[in-house]
Amino acid sequence: MAKKSELLQGTLDLLVLKTLRQEPAHGYAIAQKILVSSRKVLDVQQGSLYPALHRLEKKGLIESEWREGDNGRMAKVYSLKKAGKKQLEEEMEEWSRYIAAIQWVLEA
Amino acid sequence: MAKKSELLQGTLDLLVLKTLRQEPAHGYAIAQKILVSSRKVLDVQQGSLYPALHRLEKKGLIESEWREGDNGRMAKVYSLKKAGKKQLEEEMEEWSRYIAAIQWVLEA
DNA sequence: TTACTATGTGTAGAGAGGCTATGCATTATG
DNA sequence: CATAATGCATAGCCTCTCTACACATAGTAA
Numbered sequence A, B: 001m002a003k004k005s006e007l008l009q010g011t012l013d014l015l016v017l018k019t020l021r022q023e024p025a026h027g028y029a030i031a032q033k034i035l036v037s038s039r040k041v042l043d044v045q046q047g048s049l050y051p052a053l054h055r056l057e058k059k060g061l062i063e064s065e066w067r068e069g070d071n072g073r074m075a076k077v078y079s080l081k082k083a084g085k086k087q088l089e090e091e092m093e094e095w096s097r098y099i100a101a102i103q104w105v106l107e108a
Numbered sequence C: 001t002t003a004c005t006a007t008g009t010g011t012a013g014a015g016a017g018g019c020t021a022t023g024c025a026t027t028a029t030g
Numbered sequence D: 001c002a003t004a005a006t007g008c009a010t011a012g013c014c015t016c017t018c019t020a021c022a023c024a025t026a027g028t029a030a
Helices: A009-024 A027-037 A046-058 A080-107 B012-022 B029-035 B047-060 B084-105
Strands: A060-068 A074-080 B064-070 B073-080
Touching: A009 A027, A009 A046, A009 A060, A009 A074, A009 A080, A009 B084, A027 A046, A027 A074, A027 B084, A046 A060, A046 A074, A074 A080, A080 B012, A080 B029, A080 B084, B012 B029, B012 B047, B012 B064, B012 B073, B012 B084, B029 B047, B029 B073, B047 B064, B047 B073, B073 B084
Parallel strands: none
Antiparallel strands: A060 A074, B064 B073
16 A cells, blocks of 8 residues: 555645755755654655645745755755745644544544 | 635545444445544545545445435445455554654654 | 425546656766 | 766656535425
């Protein structure tokens, strides 16, 4: 059944926004951060991540800038915009509410 | 009911299997049970539920039988099969694991 | 009677979003 | 010199949920 890399639809945006609230980061680093902070459970695929970043930018929740990193490589660094912070807060509340509801059903 | 309670994709099967583990029930009743046990948060739509039941039956996780209820109506009563119980256990474990991972990211 | 609500099952079509697979480019490592 | 790691990106597929219908019966209110 579900491979460990499969995310529940709708959670990726939340994870990305949350990760960017710590500090700006480029796509590749975002995936790594999520992998580490989830203790290797959530392995976000590039084919999921990049389209998600484009979506979020299109919605005005994040913005990007090409920068050169310490290793001399160019990377597209994303940062949270104000609307993104608001969205993050809303989605976290929604998430809690949702998880609690599921939990009630599973414990019924 | 105010909010359009959008389910996270992939959770519906879990909710249905869990509900059927209590006792056999027909579709309409399953939706009601979920609505009640989730304290009105999870309002499963019929257009989601019936296809889900057909999927689960096709997979051999549940089975159905037309029965007459107390109100004299015919209804398709579903019950969990052995494979469904096993699947439920697996999905609950997967769910816990997944939720914990998300939580770690959100608390990072 | 008429109409509306609740109960009950079902499908079609659309939309969303995550996945695989692929492509390209650069740097570090064996 | 080949391979892995870093880094961005898209196309097409697939699955699942939603809206919007369609149909049928029973009970209740006007």
